Amino acid sequence: MNQHRFHIDVIGKTKIWFAISGIVILIGVIAMFVNGFNWGIDFTGGTIMEFQIGKSFDTADIIKILNNYKVKDFQVQKIGTKGDTVSIKTSPISNETRLSIIKDIESKYNLTENDLIMSQQVGPSLGAEIKFGMIRALLLASAVMFIYLGFRFEFEMSGAAVIALLHDVIILISIYAIFHITVNAPFIAAVLTVFGYSVNATVVIFDRIRDNLKIMRRSDYAKIANVSVNQTLTRSINTTLTTLIMLVLMYFLGPNALKDFALPLLIGIISGTYSSIFISTPLWVLIKNREKRRKTSNKPIKA
């Protein structure tokens, strides 16, 4: 019987995989400079109000009310399955302005205070704090992962794993820049979770390489890496599938707060699975071969 079902030459096509990721990241970087990020209220500060108006309405009427109070940078959107609910997002405004707007909208549509189904205000100072906290957390997580894997495996592997995980974070950020998706606090939670997940996927392959290095002593690194990737491919696909099943349902059936978590996790987990196979493993082979060449060229050659 076969040792495994797949015989994909991952290492032989290393350049293709690196090119694919390179292109996505390049478009992403361009988008970051051209579009910037769509920072949500958690970062910019501002106000969100949702009124259940209960009948059809014209957003222009609400915009008129906002203009009366000279509100800058606002977004008025119909939401909900029936389209009878309005979501209003504004830049930070004073309490008096906000209360006046609420009063005007309530009187225009004969609403009671129960119809203001959600309201949120975030001060502008919190955003910078969250961003700074995120960068610190990411740096700390990278360092801890690098050290942990270095001791459990070898530093060539932990280096490759950490590069792959930075790859996943950059891909995730790129996609948010390209499609101008709103970035809120859950995005940061997702990024850190992707950190764990990406390394998790890589660890399983490296664990196999660790075993195969002992069994296949005569094979070169490329061969060992290829066999290991193929042996663990079913696991990589199946684990990703069960996680994706949950995330897809959270995204399509869950409330907005769950969507904010599910979307970045979906992107990050697909990227994490991809990078464990197509980035970290080929990278490990590159690092190992380079070391080998350096060692052999340093040896005195006997005639």
Place this chain on the structure above:
Amino acid sequence: MRSRGFIKFFSVVLIAAIVAYVAFFGINVGNYSISPVQKHIRLGLDLRGGVYVLLEAQGDITQDAIDKAIAVIKNRVDALGVTQPVIAQQGSNRIRVELPGMKDPDKAIEIIGKTAQLKFVGPDGQVILTGANVKDSKAVYGQSQTGVQQPEVTLVLDAEGTKKFAEATQKFIEQPIAILLDDKVISAPTVQNVITNGNAVITGLKDFQEASELATLIRAGSLPVTLKPIAYSSVGATLGPSAYNASVKAGIYGVLLILLFMAVFYRLPGVMADIALLIYILIDLIIYALFNITLDLPGIAGFLLSIGMAVDANVLIFERFKEELWAGKSIRAALEAGFARAFRAIFDANMTTIIGAIILFYMGSGNVKGFALTLLIGVISSLFTAITVTRFLLLALVDLDLTRNIKFYGA
């Protein structure tokens, strides 16, 4: 062998079923009773509706200032009659206030954010002193007339206060003077002596705890801390439950699809993994109940994600198991080898997720901590179920010896 396998398998299923029944319906046996987990799992504000306010203390901030501010807010929230409020310090100079069931954030901010007002009022309703007249207040142990140690609250008044208080204590001797904070009576001691030196003592307190609370409230009214709301949110009573129902629906469909996937792809071992997954979900819910964890929407997101990831350990074991079967080993030997070989990968893979979740829990902002916590609990308990429950069930399956056709083992 078969009967042993049968006993093993059904004992796990039976124990799980009994635990599940007790967990969801509760039980009463004699003097002992366990109420259902639903009663112990607190739902977050985003699920049951309410107001959340994050306040920042302004100016020179000491821990005493924050303690005073928290004492004042507690005092006011008590008067509101809100059930299960949360008033907690966050960082060095912030206070998080959660008021379930409240609708209007502006009213909440107005009530909890206003500057504290301390008054001493005589039995005739006239104001004797205000907070500005009180220089300090402390809880101490003093000696009663019979020489017994007792908790007391000391008051030090300024010059104007000393004069006014001397007049008042003379006028109202043997009568009570009420101390009001924000128009709520916090103490009403009876005047026992005329106090002319501006150093008063309140006695008759239950314990030192009560004395120190009273002193804190008096200090809060004498040197009030200004609080500024820097973020708030309110969720209406209808939005929360509908978000909860939508999340539960997504979760149930997700679990059903995962159960189906595992059973179809891995056959008999897959069915065992399914039983283990249901036990895993049960364990998680019991942990939330035991530790009184507040489940908010981010928490639910972490929980659902952890369910999706929980079968990973099983997948790793089963894949190794299949390889060993293909290599020609017997089912029992293949299973033992599969477990042994998969364990290291399972351990290292879970550790990386645990590291990520711990960092997120300590460094993440308040609204993502719930996610980190449920994810962390999930990863740890899935590690536990994979190496105990799944293993036990699979060994039972081998003992049961239903078939030796390796196709039924997913190979």
